[in-house]
Amino acid sequence: MNIHRHRKIGQAKAEIVVLALVFGLFWSGIVRADQNKVNTMLKKATYVGMDTCITCHDKEGKEYKLSTHARINIKNDTTSAEGCETCHGPGSIHVDNGGGKTTIINPKNDPEICFNCHTDKKMQFRLPYHHPVIEGKMGCTNCHDPHGIDVRPWTATSENDVNEVCFKCHTDKRGPYIWAHDALKEGCTTCHQVHGSVNDKMLIARDYNLCLKCHAEVSNPAFSGHAGGHWTQGTCWSATCHQAVHGSNFNNHLRY
Numbered sequence: 285m286n287i288h289r290h291r292k293i294g295q296a297k298a299e300i301v302v303l304a305l306v307f308g309l310f311w312s313g314i315v316r317a318d319q320n321k322v323n324t325m326l327k328k329a330t331y332v333g334m335d336t337c338i339t340c341h342d343k344e345g346k347e348y349k350l351s352t353h354a355r356i357n358i359k360n361d362t363t364s365a366e367g368c369e370t371c372h373g374p375g376s377i378h379v380d381n382g383g384g385k386t387t388i389i390n391p392k393n394d395p396e397i398c399f400n401c402h403t404d405k406k407m408q409f410r411l412p413y414h415h416p417v418i419e420g421k422m423g424c425t426n427c428h429d430p431h432g433i434d435v436r437p438w439t440a441t442s443e444n445d446v447n448e449v450c451f452k453c454h455t456d457k458r459g460p461y462i463w464a465h466d467a468l469k470e471g472c473t474t475c476h477q478v479h480g481s482v483n484d485k486m487l488i489a490r491d492y493n494l495c496l497k498c499h500a501e502v503s504n505p506a507f508s509g510h511a512g513g514h515w516t517q518g519t520c521w522s523a524t525c526h527q528a529v530h531g532s533n534f535n536n537h538l539r540y
């Protein structure tokens with residue numbers, strides 16, 4: 285009979301699971317110990333000031349000087365954080381070692397550093413519909429350049445660039461569409477609250493008010509017949525109406 289074999293396979297599976305668990309614990313133990321070591325070490329570090337950092341990190345220094353964050357430097361001493369070290373933590377040990385990776389904080393996917401000052405953003409990312417930043421699947425820096433002048437993605441110089449940061453991941457929204465919705469030229473943020481929102485799909489409004497901002501003509505009495513008045517009862521982008529709200533290759537009224 286096969287029962288034995290089954291039992292063996294079952295056993296083997298269980299063993300693999302146990303092994304994986306043990307290894308997992310062991311591994312996370314190492315990682316945690318490493319992190320703890322770094323954290324304990326960094327506690328002893330002191331601030332050295334931005335001028336020291338940029339002797340080696342010229343590129344970041346040049347970019348950073350043009351950014352909003354550079355303008356908020358109030359401190360003029362090196363006893364507390366200013367400039368680079370507001371985000372990277374005290375850098376003396378890093379500098380004494382001539383640089384290196386485990387001697388300084390790199391807040392790549394960790395929003396906590398940013399939340400220290402941007403407390404309101406933490407609230408926004410906790411709203412029911414949000415980009416998965418707190419979950420660690422992406423970071424603030426997927427959309428914001430932490431050093432650069434265009435830390436705000438929407439200050440891009442050309443119309444086409446406004447949404448560029450969103451197209452990196454939402455490639456389908458780039459089109460080109462035969463019938464593009466001109467609303468996209470104003471930026472994705474005319475309709476979406478990209479940090480987080482109480483509305484599904486991170487929409488700014490959950491009903492036709494989202495569209496009436498620009499399509500005031502629909503609320504005009506002359507339009508009371510629009511879709512038989514259905515628009516007042518629901519959304520304008522439900523399955524039977526303007527479903528292809530970003531753009532369509534099939535219908536000039538963005539129906540599908």
Ligand code: HEC
Pocket residue numbers: 334337338341344345348353367368369370371372390391392425426430431
């Ligand atoms: C507003 C917070 C903030 C400030 C201020 C800041 N950084 Fe950064 N820095 C970051 C973040 C976040 C990253 C990780 C970026 C990423 O990889 O997505 C980073 C990454 C880096 C890196 C690694 C780059 C790489 O390619 O891996 C260097 C080097 C660096 N910063 C240097 C500096 C220097 C020098 C300054 C001051 C002139 C500075 N930073 C100021 C947030 C900051």
Ligand code: HEC
Pocket residue numbers: 332333334336337338339340341368369372374375376378379382383384385386388389390
């Ligand atoms: C003596 C030169 C030197 C100085 C001064 C210096 N760094 Fe570095 N830094 C380096 C080198 C070298 C690396 C490693 C680069 C690599 O391996 O890619 C590095 C890496 C980094 C990284 C990336 C770490 C990682 O885990 O990826 C950050 C962030 C950073 N430095 C920030 C700073 C800050 C902030 C200061 C000022 C407090 C500073 N550095 C001062 C040489 C320096």
Ligand code: HEC
Pocket residue numbers: 352353356370371391397398399400401402424425428430435436
């Ligand atoms: C030391 C406090 C501090 C830290 C840490 C910090 N910020 Fe800021 N940030 C500010 C202040 C202050 C402003 C300017 C306030 C304003 O204009 O509303 C600002 C402005 C901004 C802006 C708007 C820029 C503009 O041009 O209007 C963005 C985006 C931003 N921060 C993102 C980040 C990100 C991402 C991080 C983490 C990598 C971060 N900040 C870390 C204090 C901080």
Ligand code: HEC
Pocket residue numbers: 395398399402405409415417422423424425426427428437438473478479
């Ligand atoms: C999915 C992309 C995206 C992510 C991720 C993101 N942001 Fe933003 N952020 C934007 C856009 C787009 C705007 C402009 C909003 C607008 O114009 O309505 C903005 C605006 C801001 C501003 C300035 C305006 C304001 O609301 O105060 C700050 C500060 C800011 N973000 C901080 C952060 C921080 C901190 C994080 C990470 C915890 C973060 N952002 C993550 C896209 C993003």
Ligand code: HEC
Pocket residue numbers: 414415416421422426427449450451452453454472473476478484485486
């Ligand atoms: C680094 C990749 C990345 C970037 C950049 C990015 N997003 Fe996202 N976006 C995501 C991920 C991941 C999700 C969550 C998808 C999920 O939960 O299924 C998401 C979800 C969304 C949703 C909700 C989708 C749904 O089905 O509920 C909207 C709307 C959205 N993003 C708009 C934007 C806008 C606007 C920008 C530019 C400001 C942007 N995104 C930038 C990765 C990104």
Ligand code: HEC
Pocket residue numbers: 447450451454457458465467468471472473474475476485487521527529530
């Ligand atoms: C005119 C308002 C408007 C603008 C501008 C807009 N969206 Fe949307 N978006 C919507 C609506 C409405 C929905 C919900 C559609 C649904 O539930 O079927 C949506 C849904 C989404 C979704 C989730 C569902 C899907 O189709 O994948 C993503 C992702 C998204 N938008 C990204 C973007 C990006 C990126 C931009 C900028 C290029 C953008 N949106 C600009 C109105 C808009």
Ligand code: HEC
Pocket residue numbers: 465466467470474475494495496497498499520521526529536537538539
């Ligand atoms: C930022 C302004 C803006 C917003 C918000 C906006 N639109 Fe538009 N929309 C336009 C512009 C501009 C045009 C092109 C000119 C025109 O036809 O009126 C357009 C065209 C259209 C068209 C194609 C033309 C037609 O008569 O059939 C439809 C359908 C449409 N929008 C639906 C919507 C829906 C649904 C919403 C809400 C989810 C919405 N729009 C939100 C600006 C906007």
